Each structure stands twice: as C-alpha cells, then as structure tokens.
Amino acid sequence: MKIRNLLLIPATLVATLSSLTSCGVDRWPEYAAETELDQWITTVMRENYLWYADIPEDKNLNFFKAPEDFLKSIVSKEDNAASYIDTIYQQPLPSYGFDYNLYQVVNNDTAYNALITYVLPDSPASAAGLKRGDWIVEVNDEVITKKSEPKLLNTGLALKLTTGTYTYQTDPETEAQ
Structure with a gap:
C-alpha cells in the first residue's frame, strides 16, 4: 500500500505539470x-x-x-501633472529615428548646431552611426538655420549630415595670468 501511494504522487505531479505546460499557446501577437x-x-x-x-x-x-x-x-x-499625453498618432510621422536640441552658434544669430539627445535602435540614424551626444553642425553642406531645421526631423529624403564634437579650450593668455 505504501509503495502505491508513493508512486501515485509522482504520477499525479507529472500529469499536472504536463497539462499546465502543454496548454501554453503563444498569445503575444x-x-x-x-x-x-x-x-x-x-x-x-x-x-x-x-x-x-x-x-x-x-x-x-x-x-x-x-x-x-x-x-x-x-x-x-x-x-505635479507635468507629464501628460498630448496626442497619439495612429500613423507614425516619417522620421530618421533621432531627436535633438538646437543651440545657437556663438557670434552668429542665425546659425544653430543640433545636439543629438536620442537615437532609436534599428533606425536610419542608428544605421548611419549617429549617437547620443553627437553634434550636427551642417545639413547638406549648409549651416542649420530655423528655416532649414525641420529637414532634420521628417522630410524622408536622404541628408548629408556633418557631425562634430565640442571640446573645452582655454585661452593661453588667460591661463598665463
């Protein structure tokens, strides 16, 4: 009698586990x-x-x-209610897959540089090698202006981007003093 009880418990456990795992249907889609x-x-x-x-x-x-x-x-x-959803587009806007902030070029009131703040994985921007922290200094060999800036987001056309980095430089005359 004891042997049967011991054999029944594992058989019941195996049947229960197999029924639980065999019912699994991939419902992810x-x-x-x-x-x-x-x-x-x-x-x-x-x-x-x-x-x-x-x-x-x-x-x-x-x-x-x-x-x-x-x-x-x-x-x-x-x-404090600062985060909200403004709108949800049913169709995504054409995009190169990156976002940026514009910064005015020193001593030039119409020229801007774009600091890349986000690059979507598997996007055209990612494939082109853009990374967060890169600076875009020219688009199609022209400086970025408020008029030409919308091209950076969603024209859907191929763009030539000139990127660069900023480094901190000191004035040798100021350091000597």
Whole structure:
C-alpha cells in the first residue's frame, strides 16, 4: 500500500505539470497590439523621466490600460501633472529615428548646431552611426538655420549630415595670468 501511494504522487505531479505546460499557446501577437503603447511609454519614461526610480516594476503594471490612464498610474507624486499625453498618432510621422536640441552658434544669430539627445535602435540614424551626444553642425553642406531645421526631423529624403564634437579650450593668455 505504501509503495502505491508513493508512486501515485509522482504520477499525479507529472500529469499536472504536463497539462499546465502543454496548454501554453503563444498569445503575444494578440496582446502586443493592446499593450504596445503602454510598453513604449514605460520604456521612454525609464530612459528620460526625472523620477524614473518611482516607476513600479513591470510585473506590477497593467499594460492593458488606455495610454492616458496607464501614464497616470506610473508618474511620480513629485510630477505635479507635468507629464501628460498630448496626442497619439495612429500613423507614425516619417522620421530618421533621432531627436535633438538646437543651440545657437556663438557670434552668429542665425546659425544653430543640433545636439543629438536620442537615437532609436534599428533606425536610419542608428544605421548611419549617429549617437547620443553627437553634434550636427551642417545639413547638406549648409549651416542649420530655423528655416532649414525641420529637414532634420521628417522630410524622408536622404541628408548629408556633418557631425562634430565640442571640446573645452582655454585661452593661453588667460591661463598665463
């Protein structure tokens, strides 16, 4: 009798485990469309949000909420309603896959340089070798102006970008004093 009981318990355990694992159906394609915006919000917030440490772990998040409700559930108490969703485009705008900030060139009131602040993985910008922290100093062999600056974001045309780096230089005369 004891031998049968010992044999029945492992057999029951094996049957239970195999039934649990064999029922697994890959439902990711079905759920991806419902959760992709919330997952994108989480990714961007973890990389750029001032209070990123306050965002709960993924296992504690409900990625099936509407994007506006999802954002409200992850923002910090310190945020004071500074973070919100302005609009959600159904079709993405054409993009090279990077973002930047413009800085006016010293002693030139119309010329700007663009500091790259973000490069999307697997984007045209990434394939071209652009990295966060690079500076774009010319577009198609022309300095960047407020008029030509929109070309950097979404024209969809091939661009020739001249990049550079800034280094801190001291004035030898000032150092000697």
